[in-house]
Amino acid sequence: MSKHINLLLLASENLLRHRTKTIVVCLCIIAILSPFITAISISEGIRAQSLASVGEGGDLYLTFDEFGRNAPVPLEYLGEIRNIFGVKKAVPRIIGRAYLQNKLAVIVGIDKEYVPVSVSCVSGKIFEKPDEVVVGSELARHFRLNIGDQLSMRGQQRKVFTVVGMFSADSGIWSSSLIFMSFKDAGELFGKPEVATDIQIYSIPGHNSEIATDLYNILMNKPYRLQDKHIIELFVKKGFLLKEGVFTALYVVAFALGIPAILVASGFGLSERKKEIGIMKATGWNTLEVLELITFEQLLISLLGAAIALLLSILWIKGFNGAFIGQFFIAETTLLPKFNMPSKFLPLPFLLSFFFAFLLTMVGSIYSSWRASTESPVVAMK
Amino acid sequence: MIRAERLCKTYGAHTKHEIHAVKEINLTIAKNSFVVLKGPSGSGKTTLLNIIGTLDRPTTGNVYIDGEEITAFSDIALSVLRRKKIGFIFQDFNLIPRLSGWENVSYPLIPMGIPLKERFTRAQSLLKIMDLGDRMTHTPEELSGGQQQRVAIARAMVNNPEIIIADEPTSNIDEETSIKLLNTLNELKHKGATIIVATHDPRFNKIADETFTMKDGRFQ
Numbered sequence: 001m002s003k004h005i006n007l008l009l010l011a012s013e014n015l016l017r018h019r020t021k022t023i024v025v026c027l028c029i030i031a032i033l034s035p036f037i038t039a040i041s042i043s044e045g046i047r048a049q050s051l052a053s054v055g056e057g058g059d060l061y062l063t064f065d066e067f068g069r070n071a072p073v074p075l076e077y078l079g080e081i082r083n084i085f086g087v088k089k090a091v092p093r094i095i096g097r098a099y100l101q102n103k104l105a106v107i108v109g110i111d112k113e114y115v116p117v118s119v120s121c122v123s124g125k126i127f128e129k130p131d132e133v134v135v136g137s138e139l140a141r142h143f144r145l146n147i148g149d150q151l152s153m154r155g156q157q158r159k160v161f162t163v164v165g166m167f168s169a170d171s172g173i174w175s176s177s178l179i180f181m182s183f184k185d186a187g188e189l190f191g192k193p194e195v196a197t198d199i200q201i202y203s204i205p206g207h208n209s210e211i212a213t214d215l216y217n218i219l220m221n222k223p224y225r226l227q228d229k230h231i232i233e234l235f236v237k238k239g240f241l242l243k244e245g246v247f248t249a250l251y252v253v254a255f256a257l258g259i260p261a262i263l264v265a266s267g268f269g270l271s272e273r274k275k276e277i278g279i280m281k282a283t284g285w286n287t288l289e290v291l292e293l294i295t296f297e298q299l300l301i302s303l304l305g306a307a308i309a310l311l312l313s314i315l316w317i318k319g320f321n322g323a324f325i326g327q328f329f330i331a332e333t334t335l336l337p338k339f340n341m342p343s344k345f346l347p348l349p350f351l352l353s354f355f356f357a358f359l360l361t362m363v364g365s366i367y368s369s370w371r372a373s374t375e376s377p378v379v380a381m382k
Numbered sequence: 383m384i385r386a387e388r389l390c391k392t393y394g395a396h397t398k399h400e401i402h403a404v405k406e407i408n409l410t411i412a413k414n415s416f417v418v419l420k421g422p423s424g425s426g427k428t429t430l431l432n433i434i435g436t437l438d439r440p441t442t443g444n445v446y447i448d449g450e451e452i453t454a455f456s457d458i459a460l461s462v463l464r465r466k467k468i469g470f471i472f473q474d475f476n477l478i479p480r481l482s483g484w485e486n487v488s489y490p491l492i493p494m495g496i497p498l499k500e501r502f503t504r505a506q507s508l509l510k511i512m513d514l515g516d517r518m519t520h521t522p523e524e525l526s527g528g529q530q531q532r533v534a535i536a537r538a539m540v541n542n543p544e545i546i547i548a549d550e551p552t553s554n555i556d557e558e559t560s561i562k563l564l565n566t567l568n569e570l571k572h573k574g575a576t577i578i579v580a581t582h583d584p585r586f587n588k589i590a591d592e593t594f595t596m597k598d599g600r601f602q
């Protein structure tokens with residue numbers, strides 16, 4: 001045991017002794033890993049947020065279908081749907097877009113009691129009376145809106161809203177350009193009081209198929225579309241896996257150059273190292289001990305590199321809002337208002353990165369060390 | 383006891399630079415004897431010492447140490463043998479650069495699992511014997527040739543070896559230190575070690591139990 005401790009300590013001393021090489025290898029590892037960790041963390045963050053909002057939503061989504069696209073559902077069916085056995089609640093929503101002066105805002109009309117729990121106003125309160133709205137952080141900042149200010153949408157000046165609450169900047173990407181209002185107000189704003197863009201159905205577990213049958217009977221001959229929460233979840237997950245996959249592929253190609261850099265860097269000072277190994281062998285070290293020492297060195301340097309890369313990624317996301325990399329996952333970042341890039345740092349990508357670095361540095365060093373160590377000490381010392 | 387049978391070492395075999403550095407050497411070195419190897423430059427002394435010291439393999443022939451045929455040993459078994467029995471003082475020191483004197487001396491003890499404090503005290507006492515008590519933390523680059531030589535000698539003694547092989551140990555050190563080294567080696571011999579020295583230094587003649595003279599890879 002004390003032997004392995006000795007070797008581990010010596011490995012760390014060696015990294016200090018061969019400072020330049022250590023720094024070069026570390027920089028290579030950081031350059032390769034930090035964009036990767038950043039991208040994965042952003043992707044995971046967005047995915048977690050999306051899934052959280054899907055999770056809060058209904059178990060079934062009902063829309064109509066026109067030309068193969070989602071179309072509004074007439075409200076006349078709402079009463080019947082609510083009476084279906086197994087339906088806990090049916091929530092009609094209106095989701096649309098409108099211009100607030102020159103900025104495109106997403107309008108969500110939903111009745112107050114159904115507002116998702118995750119929506120918390122940081123300042124002010126949720127809307128109560130007609131024509132009261134809650135606005136997203138970025139919209140509020142851009143138009144310097146305060147509680148009590150009034151606003152109206154371009155083209156619909158007859159409806160004047162009063163700001164009663166504002167989202168915080170960190171309540172997610174989706175809320176930054178959002179305007180929340182009552183279902184009725186949204187219907188009036190868009191001039192469609194008789195329809196909902198979708199109806200979310202919350203069901204008692206295990207009743208979805210019966211509900212689907214009943215809906216079929218209610219909406220007989222109407223072109224409707226019913227989607228299950230799990231399908232939507234799956235869709236979101238798949239979308240992100242695909243994006244992560246595409247990113248990884250692009251990334252591997254882009255950094256294929258970085259890999260030889262690590263290999264070359266971890267082989268730096270090889271002749272000096274070869275001589276050193278020869279001396280060690282001549283003075284009683286055996287090959288396994290030499291290789292153990294080299295392995296410890298690579299382990300430490302990979303750990304160091306990966307840890308710095310992780311810190312840098314955190315800085316990248318928190319400090320620079322994931323510049324350059326975030327764009328890849330949220331295509332419209334430049335069009336979207338400013339928001340805090342969501343992120344989630346999971347242990348697995350970090351471990352993977354660390355192993356990747358370890359593998360590369362090992363490939364760069366173990367073979368030559370093994371060669372030097374199995375040669376006659378006299379030859380290695382030459 | 384060390385025995386060598388028909389040792390040959392050929393460098394650059396089958397090329398036009400083919401050199402037979404050691405030719406058909408037979409030799410027996412009794413346990414606890416002091417053996418001196420002489421001969422002109424290029425006569426094969428270093429080559430022979432390297433083979434006896436297990437640092438290089440002969441092209442043909444066998445070496446036996448305490449009855450074991452070490453030329454048949456695996457790489458790992460040779461390491462074990464070196465650690466247990468052999469201390470080697472190289473002609474060109476072979477210290478590890480950027481490591482301090484005491485670290486160089488105690489380097490062989492690291493894989494034996496000996497803790498830092500003990501490694502330090504062992505290196506310290508050996509370096510004091512070598513009159514380097516005040517150069518413990520100097521790196522080889524900061525030491526003179528003779529001082530480096532003495533660090534190398536201390537390192538060779540750190541594992542209390544039964545066999546000490548020294549390749550021209552006094553070629554870089556002054557009269558006074560040479561005599562000290564001579565006495566140290568002699569003391570080690572009296573404690574039971576076998577000493578094999580390649581040297582041109584006539585002072586060794588007096589204490590040698592046996593002297594071999596090499597010429598062109600052979601004993602004369």
Ligand SMILES: Nc1ncnc2c1ncn2[C@@H]1O[C@H](COP(=O)(O)OP(=O)(O)OP(=O)(O)O)[C@@H](O)[C@H]1O
Pocket residue numbers: 393394401402403421422423424425426427428429430473
């Ligand atoms: N690695 C090598 N490759 C080729 N030839 C070598 C090698 N090592 C030694 N030789 C040759 O082998 C012969 C013996 O060399 P060796 O170093 O054993 O001599 P030496 O007696 O130790 O000389 P010196 O007194 O100068 O140290 C020399 O001719 C040398 O050129």
Ligand SMILES: [Mg+2]
Pocket residue numbers: 427428429473549
């Ligand atoms: Mg020589």
